[in-house]
Amino acid sequence: MTQVRFLFRRIAFYAVTAWAAITMNFLIPRLMPGSPADTVLSRFKGQVSQAQVDAVKAQLGVSDKSLMSQYWTYWDNLLHGDLGVSVSYFPGRVSEVIGQGVWWTVVLIGVATLVSFVAGTLLGVLAAWKRGSRLDALLPVTTFFSAVPYFWIALVSLSVFGVELGWFPITGGYRPELQVGWSGEFISSALSHSVLPALTIIVSSIAGWLLGMRNMMLTTISEDYVLVAEAKGLRSRRVMLGYAARNALLPNISGFALSLGFIVSGSIVTETVFSYPGIGFLLFNAVLNNDYPLMQGIFLIITLMVLLANLIVDLCYVLLDPRIRQEG
Amino acid sequence: MSPVASAVGAPLLEIRGLTVDYGEGPGAVHAVDNVDLVLHRSETLGLAGESGSGKSTLAHAVTRLLRPPGTITGGQVLYHRREGKDAAGHVSDGPARSGPVNVLDMTRPELRAFRWEEIAIVFQSAMNALNPVHTVLAQIADTLKAHRPGITRAECRERAAHLLTTVGVPAARMSAYAHELSGGMRQRVMIAMALALDPEILVLDEPTTALDVVVQREVLAELVRLREEFGFSVLFITHDLSLLLEVADRVAIMYAGRVIESAPAEEVYRDPVHPYTRGLVASFPPLRGPRRELAGIGGSPPDLRALPPGCAFSPRCRHAFDRCTRDLPLLRRPAGAPERLVACHLDDPNGSADDER
Ligand SMILES: Nc1ncnc2c1ncn2[C@@H]1O[C@H](COP(=O)(O)OP(=O)(O)OP(=O)(O)O)[C@@H](O)[C@H]1O
Ligand SMILES: [Mg+2]
Numbered sequence: 001m002t003q004v005r006f007l008f009r010r011i012a013f014y015a016v017t018a019w020a021a022i023t024m025n026f027l028i029p030r031l032m033p034g035s036p037a038d039t040v041l042s043r044f045k046g047q048v049s050q051a052q053v054d055a056v057k058a059q060l061g062v063s064d065k066s067l068m069s070q071y072w073t074y075w076d077n078l079l080h081g082d083l084g085v086s087v088s089y090f091p092g093r094v095s096e097v098i099g100q101g102v103w104w105t106v107v108l109i110g111v112a113t114l115v116s117f118v119a120g121t122l123l124g125v126l127a128a129w130k131r132g133s134r135l136d137a138l139l140p141v142t143t144f145f146s147a148v149p150y151f152w153i154a155l156v157s158l159s160v161f162g163v164e165l166g167w168f169p170i171t172g173g174y175r176p177e178l179q180v181g182w183s184g185e186f187i188s189s190a191l192s193h194s195v196l197p198a199l200t201i202i203v204s205s206i207a208g209w210l211l212g213m214r215n216m217m218l219t220t221i222s223e224d225y226v227l228v229a230e231a232k233g234l235r236s237r238r239v240m241l242g243y244a245a246r247n248a249l250l251p252n253i254s255g256f257a258l259s260l261g262f263i264v265s266g267s268i269v270t271e272t273v274f275s276y277p278g279i280g281f282l283l284f285n286a287v288l289n290n291d292y293p294l295m296q297g298i299f300l301i302i303t304l305m306v307l308l309a310n311l312i313v314d315l316c317y318v319l320l321d322p323r324i325r326q327e328g
Numbered sequence: 329m330s331p332v333a334s335a336v337g338a339p340l341l342e343i344r345g346l347t348v349d350y351g352e353g354p355g356a357v358h359a360v361d362n363v364d365l366v367l368h369r370s371e372t373l374g375l376a377g378e379s380g381s382g383k384s385t386l387a388h389a390v391t392r393l394l395r396p397p398g399t400i401t402g403g404q405v406l407y408h409r410r411e412g413k414d415a416a417g418h419v420s421d422g423p424a425r426s427g428p429v430n431v432l433d434m435t436r437p438e439l440r441a442f443r444w445e446e447i448a449i450v451f452q453s454a455m456n457a458l459n460p461v462h463t464v465l466a467q468i469a470d471t472l473k474a475h476r477p478g479i480t481r482a483e484c485r486e487r488a489a490h491l492l493t494t495v496g497v498p499a500a501r502m503s504a505y506a507h508e509l510s511g512g513m514r515q516r517v518m519i520a521m522a523l524a525l526d527p528e529i530l531v532l533d534e535p536t537t538a539l540d541v542v543v544q545r546e547v548l549a550e551l552v553r554l555r556e557e558f559g560f561s562v563l564f565i566t567h568d569l570s571l572l573l574e575v576a577d578r579v580a581i582m583y584a585g586r587v588i589e590s591a592p593a594e595e596v597y598r599d600p601v602h603p604y605t606r607g608l609v610a611s612f613p614p615l616r617g618p619r620r621e622l623a624g625i626g627g628s629p630p631d632l633r634a635l636p637p638g639c640a641f642s643p644r645c646r647h648a649f650d651r652c653t654r655d656l657p658l659l660r661r662p663a664g665a666p667e668r669l670v671a672c673h674l675d676d677p678n679g680s681a682d683d684e685r
Contacts, residue, residue, distance in 0.1 A: 222395070224456040231393055231451075232471045232521075233443035236436075242470070243459055250461075322461060322505040 003318060010314045014307050021303040026074045029292055030067065083297040088289035094297035097282065102301060104173050105278030108194050109267045112201040117256050119202070120209025125245045127210065128217030139214075142207035154200045154273040161196060168196045171275040197274045201266075205259075212255060216248035223247070250321050253313060260309035264302045337369030339408055340561050341390070341447075341529060342428065346403035348382070348389045348585075357632045359385040359398070361585040364659065367529065372555065372562040374576030374593065376569045376608065378629050382585040383565045384452060387531050390563075391447055392431060392439060405431040407446060410528065445475055448522035449531040450515070452565075455538055457518050458506035464488070464517050465502040471524050491520040494557075495550055512543035516550065523558065530555075533565045548575065570612040573597045578667075581605050584630050584640035587659065591668040601662065601670045603645045639673070647674055 041048055065073075077083070083094035120142075127135045145153065162170035174180070174189045220226060221244050229239040267280030275281065279298055286294040317324055348360035359382045367373045375383050388394045390405050406428035434442060451457050459467055468491065469484035489499035495516040506514060515535060522530055532551070536544040552575060555562060564576055572579050573593050580590035581604065589602040600606040607625035627644035630636065636643055642652040657671040 224451055224453055225459040227393060227395075228449075228451060228457045228518075229459070229470075231391060231443055231449050232474065233440040233445065234470060234474045235440070238470065238474070242462070246461055247459070320461065322463075323507050 006318060006324070007315070010311065014311050018304060018307050021307075022075075022078065022300065023071075025296055025300050025303070026071060029296060030070070083300070084293040086286075086294045086297075087291040088285060088294065089291075094293050097294060098279065098297050098301055101277060101279045101282045104276060105264060105267050105271070105280060106305075108173075108197060108276065108278060109201065109263045109270065112198040113205070113259060113263055115198075116202040116205045117209050117259070120206040121213045121249070121252060123206070124210040124213025125217055125240065125248070128214045128221060128248075129240045129244070131214075131218070138210065142210055145203045146205065146207035148204070150200070150204045151269050151273060153204050154197070154270065157196055157200050158273060169193050170196075173277045193274075193276075197270050197276055201270060208255075209252065213245075213248060213252050216251055217244055220244045220247045246320075250317070253317060253320065257310050257313035260313070261306040263309075264298075264305060337371075339366050340369045340371075341367040341408070341563075342404075342406040343386075343390065344404040344406065346386065346389060346405065347401045348385050348394065349399055349401050350385075351397045352399075355633060358635070359585050359632060360389060362403070363582075363585075363587050365580055365587060365590070367561050367563055369528075370559055370561055371578065372564055372576045374572030374579040375563060375565045375582060376567060376572050376579060377582035379567055380629050380632070381582040382632075383567075383582055384533055385585075386582070387449065387533050387563065387565055390431065391443060391449060391531070392434075393449075400432060403432070407431055407442070409446075441475070444471060444522075444527060445525050446527055447529040447531060448525070448527040449533065450518050450522050450535045452533040453538060455511060455514060458509075458514055460506050463503050463505055464492070464509075468502070468521055468524055471521065475525055487524065488520075491523055492517070494523065494554065495520040496546075512539055512547060515539060515543075515547055519547070519551065519554070523554065526558065527560055529563065530560050531563045531565070534567070535564075536571075537566070537568075551575070568612075569596075569608045581608065584635060585632060586640065586671065587669075588641070588657075588671045589669065590659075591665070595665070595668060601668070601675075602641075602672045603647050603674070604641050639671075649673070 041053060081095050083098070086092050086094050086097050089097050123135075123138060127138055158170055161167045169175075169192060173193050174186060178186045178189055180186060223244075225247075226239060226243050229243040234242075264279055267276075267278055268284055269280070270276065271278045271280035272284050279301065282294065283298045285291070286298065343363055343365040346360055346363045346365075347358070350357040350359055361382075363382075363386060365373070365375075365386075375386070377383055385394070385398065388398070389400050392400075394400065407430075408428045431439075431442065458464070462470075465485065465488050468488040469481070472479050472484050472487060485502070488502045492499050492502055497513055497516050497520065501509065501513070501517075509517065515538075519535070535551070536547050539547060548571070551562075564572060566572060569579070569581075573596065576593045578590065579593045579596045580587050581596070581602065582588070583604050589596070589600070589605045591601075596605060597609060600609045604625065611624050625644060630640050630643070636653065638651070638653040638655055639645070639648070639657050642648040645652065651673050655673070657673050657676075659669040659671045660676070662668060662670055662675065663677065
């Protein structure tokens, strides 16, 4: 059927994109002058024996073999979840370092982005439906917060709610003396640490969703099918959601797919300001320390997550828009 | 729609002094101005006039579907409910309520119950009248569910299948989306949807304008047949007077937001009185009878923001005399034509403007 064909084509497209990204990830550091091993070794300022050099090279996956055989080894390692050894966390493995950080980011920034999208979209629907009412006050207020640079919001909220009022912890993802796990104490600590970073993300991004949805709603509200829905004597809520908002949602979903791509990269500022132990914070440290293997691993994870997010949004789109299924 | 079916009954919908403005103050567009119109039971009333004469505005105002900046600034829309039907349109056992209801005074719940149950509309641009993300069935079903709480899915399905076959669309198309249907099909689906609750009145706002001539004919024939089958009354809006003379029992002509002539379709065609109507009738080839010379109407429609004093048509009227640019002609019944109303100073026996309606 057309839907299934469409889906297969999308999945094939993402598979090819993922392959290209992974290959680039392999090629770029190898085409650059110098090698990660040199970076590590340069920190020891030449006070290393040849045996140590070989050991470091072996751990970082640098060899003198042909590019092709290196490529196969790279894939083999990748499929075993082996991304090499981190320089700054030496001799910690990149996959472990990322594995510890990625969940903080996915949960914090992912949930904050989702909440912002859902709340902004719903408010946009209401703002359009009840235009001229007091809800119009939402527009300038939210626009103000989206116009202010994000780091400024983050710093101000940190100093006001964290330092001055002391309502929320100012650094980290949880109280350091706690064990990471499913204990109630840990979870409540993690939650209170996440409030400020999450709120700053929501406050600074909600206006985009709200305005986008409101404008699309204003367009669909003037469509004939909305007039017909009213003429049919449907309840106002049904007309608003099932007819106007349902159609206005489609372009906003594409915007959401794009924004998912910025989750991880956008997390750098958030996590740096709040010293949050996520991927952005790791990337920041990796850059400071010239930790190429870690950077490479993080870029790979970012790429794959963006592709996965887009695939999921594509699936939603297929379910939501019957016209897509046909054009394929 | 055919002479056979013109066993016209009592008034069903009475529009009295309806006035609609777009905007306020000096810049307001007076799109409908003091219109009186009566639709009788089982009647097909045609409403014709140039583009911009206020036909759609009138239809929207009657069903209270006007959108800002459109506002109803005066008048009444009286609906004479069928004996024994209560406000929600359901047949009740209690004593029949007497007297008509004013649609313009209805509360929101009353209005919701009234819409589609009593008056269904097929809009001018049916191409976009179907929600692109729901199937035909879903859109018929939500109408049924809104007005018949407790109806089952199977019943909705059955009703949808019946309605679609009635308008000549295969029942299997109920699971189609709008983009999978041709223009003619969409229009038929809209008509099927309009009939879902067996309404008393069907408002057709240029139902065939977007279709090609062949499909136009088919849809019209279908409408004529359906009217005979279901017995609803029709308000048929179009700028194509020749079409109306075929399908309508009575025709009202609008010019610049006012009704300027109304008469049985036959009489309008045979003996138009108002110079504007005469111009309209002369501007299309006769359907039967001898050929005659075609003539358009010179000039262009007036600016509704600043109508000329007196008769709005006077600047374009070859017969205009001084009184036409001074007094607004009101609808009156010319001598010897009991079925006809004209708003024109020509042949007016009274020297002064009279109030007789
Ligand atoms: N939303 C609006 N705002 C301002 N003026 C409007 C609006 N809608 C319609 N009008 C004006 O009201 C007048 C009547 O419009 P209407 O759509 O009722 O005409 P119509 O007779 O249905 O024309 P057509 O044959 O083109 O459908 C026109 O002069 C139009 O310019
Ligand atoms: Mg119109």
